[in-house]
Amino acid sequence: MKQLLVLLALAMPALGLAEDLSASQLAGQKVFAHRCGMCHREGGTGTFVLARRLGAAQSLLEQRTDLQPETIRYVVRWGLTNMPRLSRVEVPDPDMNQLVAYLTRPRPAAAP
Numbered sequence: 645m646k647q648l649l650v651l652l653a654l655a656m657p658a659l660g661l662a663e664d665l666s667a668s669q670l671a672g673q674k675v676f677a678h679r680c681g682m683c684h685r686e687g688g689t690g691t692f693v694l695a696r697r698l699g700a701a702q703s704l705l706e707q708r709t710d711l712q713p714e715t716i717r718y719v720v721r722w723g724l725t726n727m728p729r730l731s732r733v734e735v736p737d738p739d740m741n742q743l744v745a746y747l748t749r750p751r752p753a754a755a756p
């Protein structure tokens with residue numbers, strides 16, 4: 645039993661994600677996959693439009709480090725040109741908070 649626990653503890657980091665996400669960031673990642681991913685991951689219309697407007701480097705929301713919480717909340721609730729608004733039924737406030745925690749998670753600064 646003790647050995648099993650030690651083994652589990654050793655295996656944990658290997659099983660973890662590349663990034664060390666907090667519980668709410670992890671929950672936000674799930675909300676993103678469910679509500680935003682079809683447009684904002686590889687091949688989505690959101691990714692396509694943002695690549696055209698802002699450049700490829702800014703096109704994937706999950707990789708952005710410049711998104712402000714107010715911007716995310718505003719765009720999700722009110723929409724933006726081709727992006728439809730999402731109601732509190734689709735994205736309830738607690739989900740929105742987790743989404744914001746995920747998309748604005750602090751990351752190590754990129755190499756200059």
Ligand code: HEC
Pocket residue numbers: 676679680681682683684689690691693694697705711715716719720724725726727728730735743
């Ligand atoms: C039906 C497709 C679709 C869905 C679903 C969608 N988006 Fe979008 N989103 C878009 C498109 C298209 C744009 C680009 C609008 C433009 O620039 O004209 C966009 C733009 C944005 C922007 C603006 C980025 C910037 O720098 O200007 C944010 C923030 C954003 N979406 C967040 C989200 C989040 C968070 C979700 C999930 C809750 C989501 N979107 C779901 C299509 C979508």
